[in-house]
Amino acid sequence: MDAERRKTLEETTRWDPGMVEQRVFRGWLEGGYFHPPAEGTPAQNYSISIPPPNVTGALHMGHALNGSIQDTLIRLSRMRGRNTLWVLGTDHAGIATQAVVEKELASQGTSREELGREAFTERVWEWKEQYGSTIVEQYKRLGASCDYERERFTLDEGYVKAVYKVFVDLYEKGYIYRDNYMVNWDPGLRSAISDLELENREVTDSLYEIAYPLEGGGELVVATVRPETMLADTAVAVNPDDERYRDVVGKNAILPITERPIPVIADEHVDPEFGTGALKITPGHDPNDFEIGRANDLQEISVIGEDGRMIEPAPERFVGMPAAEAQKAVVSELREQGRLRGEEPYTHSVPFSHRSGERIEPLISLQWFCRMDELAKPAIDVVRRGAVRITPDGALRQYLHGMENIPPWCISRQLWWGHRLPVWYRGNDQDIETYVGESPPDGEGWEQDPDVLDTWFSSALWPFATLGWPDTTTPEFKAFFPTDVLVTARDIISLWVARMIMTSLEFTEQVPFTHVYVHSIIQAPDGRRMSKSLGTGIDPLDEMDEHGADALRFGLLAMTSTQDVRFSQARVQQGRDLANKMWNASRLILLNARDDVEPGPRSNRVEDRWIASRLQRAVRAVTESIEAYDFSHAALDLYDFFWSELCDWYLEIVKPRLYDGDEDASATLLWALEQVLALAHPLMPFVTEEIYSYLPQQSAAALVVHAYPLADDALIDEDAEREIGEAIALTRALRRWRDLAGVPVKQVLTARADDARPHELVSRLARVEFSEDGGEPIASVGGVELLETEGVDPDAVRARIEERREMLRAEVKRGEGKLSNEGFVAKAPADVVDAERVKLDAYRAELEELGG
């Protein structure tokens, strides 16, 4: 080690991630470690496709956890020597991105309509070039070892090809079709949006009761929160079992205001308990009514347009009014006509657009759909067969539940940013020709459909389109598809995971990945959802600024579980503390170990064999946990080993030998350090890589490509573990006794051992001097008799002994009770009973020793 590096080690008493992380990351990139050659077979290789973040996105806590997990798996695989690829890319995120750019335009006093389609998309591309790399840079801060040289985008040239091929093929196979359907219409965006892009909010509306006269006398009273939609009513429905209305089913009601006759029908969806038990049916403006309408062949009338204003065939005086205004007008006319029978406040949940914030207007419109049921069948099958394994179980159940009753998917969006539908029309509404293909057919007058595809349509192709598909001969596709594992959160299982499996089976005839690991969603510390709008978000970048990327990674991994968890800053701090501990323990070792010894577990000394043995167990535990996607235990087991066993015990035990230049101590320490750095690297890559660069001898160019440790059973040493285990237990007992007896820290106790075992280690660690003195003992701790010593408070000693006797008496009583229970002795396994006897004997003996 040169003088300057040594000086750095000597002077840097705290791990300072800010200084180091960037430099370490640059070293990895320059080493080309993240950019594997496209060689070998998918079975030999290991690959993961990152869930592509939105180009507009900023790294949030979900990304940070998701990335930490994947990077742990990727680094483990890479260190095991497998050719490992982590595919990185971003999603064009149609609605989100368009909204961002539109907002920018608005602030400049213009709009997308003013620019026109072509100029607008040009603007979005410019925006993407400028800001689209933000989130990619943030993944780098996290330490994500993605292949940054193979970055993909869902709108790049090759990807668009994949999307068009899938659309055209699915159309030709009859899955994709055009139909009138009820969609969630966002009047702000002027687009249909998916169920997942809306949020339900509690809203207090008025619930109106309106009397519909019946032909031939009488009336039916219906309840509604949206009286304006009655202008599009095409029926009134009652429950078929509802005695009150038995006679009116089949008659006609006269719709007030429009005076249109509409049938009274029976439908079991109607809840007789609610309101009056009679439901107005508006197939054009209510999803539920739409279903009932289709089931009963009702006419579908629309009186609200795409801008949220009334349109014909609503009576002319309403046309052009916003729906809310029309509601007032309709109510006031009903009141004048004496048709209004009630009005009361009514709180219910109402869908709002996540994007524009506007209240969703359910509308019927002509959209493109993809039928999913047949595609779902093989996708259910591969999961049932275990060809794709989904863990944990809850996520598996959610997947199957979602797939078994999968509705058609509305894939067209009235946006400008995205994959424009490869659909061409010619002619007029009465006589329209439709052609589906990448480019327009020969002939004049073909015009492309203005809509774009739902963003998830392209995301559904992610694992294979990023590797070159539809060209299945690219080196990347041949080497890395299918991928190994998909890491994601529960909220997009049906939206994304399921669709990837379906498209992959349909188009590549392979599963896209063999495992799906579904991790926790990180909630705010108070249990609410982390969200910017609620102000509950915690920015992972702030956490990294403050504590370092390793700390955040450790914290998130330690937090994650099979269920959702609350963000715990304490876990991040624990990670920071561990990184600091690693740095300082390494300083101790590196500044004092001899650099002329070959590192290795060569020592015969019991404490050296002990740490070698404990290290093997830690390696096994951590490795097994990662392989089982149990990242929390992996992180915490690593922490325990490093902190408690390596630092608290082994370093304290070995320190004097280290200072004395003992060769075995240096060999053991340097070896153990290298092993534990490698073990920890997938979880905490920065601090481990940095420390590794200080090792006097390095077997790899960098830790990132160092061999991952393999637990060596030959180093498991039960005898050493027992012996040191006993020394530790005795040390702790003596320390506890000292503390309770009020012995000053520096006071050395005099003691006599009844056998030779109490180690010289115990003597030093517990500050006890063993002597052959024959004096009367004042206390006995774990077989060690403590002799009269200056500074010992006799009262405290007596109290301590009495306390111990109390405990022993209770234990003896408990043990005797248990062993005199015939059922226990007869039915419990023999080893359990034996263990109970051994314990009882030991307690009795000790109690005897203390005078009963």
Next chain:
RNA sequence: GGGCGGUUAGCUCAGCUGGGAGAGCGUCUGCCUUACAAGCAGAAGGUCGUCGGUUCGAGCCCGGCACCGCCCACCA
């Protein structure tokens, strides 16, 4: 309404096929012991939501109840 999960220390969470309840943080006591005060050595703190059942034995298995959360479908 349907489905799923949860309820364990003051807080956030572990707890393997049922055999004496653990971690981190926080609290208390004592230490600036030459790697680390982001540290060291100790300690206190839990009738494991509730009622009942199975069992020699239940945090764990079964049933009822209460409360919390998530997903799906949504009632006008």
